[in-house]
Amino acid sequence: MCGIVAAAAQRDVAPLLIAGLKALEYRGYDSAGLAVLEGGQVHRVRAKGKVREMEALYLAEPFPGGTGIAHTRWATHGVPSEVNAHPHMVGRVTLVHNGIIENYASLRVELQSKGYVFASETDTEVMAALVDVNLDKGMSLREAVLATVRELDGAYAIAVISRDEPGRVVGARRGAPLLIGVGIGEHFLGSDAQALVQVTNKIIYLDEGDVAEITRESAHIYTLDGKPAERAMHESELSADAVERGEYRHYMQKEIFEQPRAVADTLEARIHANGVLPNIFGVGGDELLTKVKGLHIIACGTSYHAGMVAKYWIEEHARLPVNVEVASEYRYREAVVPEGTLFIAISQSGETADTLAAMRESRRRGYLGTLAICNVPESSVVREADLKLMTRAGPEIGVASTKAFTTQLSALALLTLHLAKQRGMDDARYQDLCAQLLHLPRSIDDALKLEPQIIELAERFVHRNHALFLGRGAHHPVALEGSLKLKEISYIHAEAYPAGELKHGPLALVDEDMPVIAVAPNGPLLDKLKSNLQEVRARGGELIVFADTAAHIDGNATRGAILRIDGGGEFIAPAVFTVPLQLLAYHVAVLRGTDVDQPRNLAKSVTVE
Template sequence: MIYLDEDDVVEITRERVQVFGLDGQPVERSLHESELSADAVERGEYRHYMQKEIFEQPRAVADTLESRLGPHGVLPNIFGVGGDELLAKVRGVHIIACGTSYHAGLVAKYWIEEFARLPVAVEVASEYRYREAVVPEGTLFVAISQSGETADTLAAMRESRRRGYLGTLAICNVPESSVVREADLKLMTRAGPEIGVASTKAFTTQLAALALLCLQLARQRGLDDGRYAELCAQLQALPQTIGRALALEPQIVELAAHFIPRHHALFLGRGAQFPVALEGSLKLKEISYIHAEAYPAGELKHGPLALVDEDMPVVAVAPNGPLLDKLKSNLQEVRARGGELIVFADSAAPMDGNAARGHLLRIDAGGEFIAPAVFTVPLQLLAYHVAVLRGTDVDQPRNLAKSVTVE
């Protein structure tokens, strides 16, 4: 493989591959040997690449954490040479991304603000690059991109240089991509090739990488030793916890049948599970072509409740935590309007079957910190099996591309 620089021009003939600069002069670019195995790009026993990639998540997350999270916490300089020193100076964080990566950034906002006590702003790259954002002193710019070539994210990172950021951090899956090459710091997600257009393992590995960033920032700012150890232990166990969530596939296949005659769906979540609801909604609309929206459950009475009737399935993410009772109250509002509830609840959450009108699926979330990554998995499976039952092109949904490299 040859990785090109910005504005390179390539001439390919039977005899050779020649790279030129914009001035028309030949330039030298390094040749890299691909480390991909045949197994990595074949479906194997799976019906679709998306299904394969969903089930690869325990391994992908484990690879992302390997040699970065040890028995005593986050290891030194995993973000690059001088990374720990730069992160120690951070006084705020701006996260810029698109699509699924944006949802990962939203989860990170909840994490970093709670545990590191730093202000975090998350913005869609296509909006950020066209407005004059205020950048407080000591702000870290974080770009999240699976491909590292997302046009808006790359342009936003380049724009960030003139706005006075402390530094830039790339969270990406492609080591030689433009975003990685141009960032001050980087953390690779190690998801491996993701062929299905709808992102799955890229999302959970982004969450794993962002969790490492959160833990590093929190530790530097005096997070209690006991709490830090507890969060690290949850993250260490994330691959196994995701594996247990994948075992719920047979029950999710049954739930998927309820969506076949439907044209709309509503997803609800609170706190760090709201971005998970957004991601579940995006997956369903991407590959099944069912119109889906996601809202913070507390916003139900501010408009979305008007949509709820017996033809509207409402999917709720219900982790065990301080907001559970609030969410249960929201679910009662849906029941009172005849909506069909499908609730994914933490196995430790006190919730009876009546709360979900019979559609209650229990999940071992493994702890409040990693719960967003775990609850994402059944929502991916739900979207996948709805799409299969509807007969859509799961791996290549209409009108979409894997990497959006143009505006």
């Protein structure tokens, strides 16, 4: 939710900042701006819209300078506009910010009483003014930032420059990510490593409450009380190629087709023909999991749907009770925590504000321990969890999650098998489920071959305004995920229901203009689903059925279309059936001409509440 990149270098930094913003644009794209300090003067350019709009203004009148900060915004306080775009300038201070300051209104009133006049509606400009006030007291920029953040309630990652201290950038983080990039004779700040992949692979992740000061020659880190701190340096495995589209039209399409490799990477060295390997959850993980009597899964959006699938898996195969909850709801109720309950946080970025806050809240509620399932190794969720299982999806740039979902399902399947084996699952059944999971990358690859048929199918949706998705059992969350993908990127209103709920209300929506998309794996609920489909057919609804090749569904019995998929087995079928629903959403959005990778009003990493 907003992206920050900053630099102190021996070369002109504006082109580097713009490249970094483009890599961060998945985090927000309502407006963008950059500011460069040179010769005691700050040159700033801002524009409403995407980074390219701001870049065009810069290229029309470029300016030099070796110290700068930049920002791409997802609007919170104040509508998207040039005046609300970052960086904000007050006095000698220029500042960019990711997050929300909850006490900004009272601080604003106090500052106005001191004569400050604000040009924007943002909480960020209030922060810039506070830093300026502290500079007036004779503080250095670092001291002024430390004094400022101690007054703030809420979440922030910031980068700040001052006209009085050329060659220096100060950053700080609480509740939103920020890291240092270490180059040769230059240092950088960024919201994540993707912003810096073009300039360095040496990364220092800031801890909660850290304040960092970078110059060309050095980077120093301080705790909130001003004491020097040491943080480990890591070498990022990201490559420039990993964040490029390559031959694909959109990042989302690329990421859909990366799923066989991403799932294989997630399973690699964690499972073999004889079963799940030991110690894949980290030090002490196997011992802690033997004590589990129940699980509480917390997540948001797509990750929540993955957790819902896991509930079916774990309760069926490991015979443990599972509660799945949206993180933003969990935080504001007093959950009852039975003895021996494991808390599981699922997050693609590991910085999702509600999920992270829920995990911190869980510390006081008496859980057995915490497990993070995440794609970013040095993220806050991972660092703060007792146990962790990385999904190895690689960078996911498209706002609509695809490979994040299937790799999360892969990780949750590993957890399911581990728990099931611990709790005495029959060896033959265990071996069968392991074999299915090992085959998952190939099954997804086969599902991707349906793309030509799905491109034709997508033409039926171009002028539709509504769609209904149906699934039963573990495929109800798959239907929810398919519905979410379609509405996110094509802007078609879509809903999803357990198929058995059709007659309890949603059937009233069905007519010849309402396509109904059904997920039909082979299994014990197939006959029940067939009856639900007949209800749709009887009302003249257009049925689009994604059916397992082993499921006996008469293609002539539907008004619409039927696509055959080899689900690969009942256990892995939810992950396999997700893929054609992703492709359907993608190609419908392409035909409707929407912005596939950056849909309106959405951002990839939701780091504010």
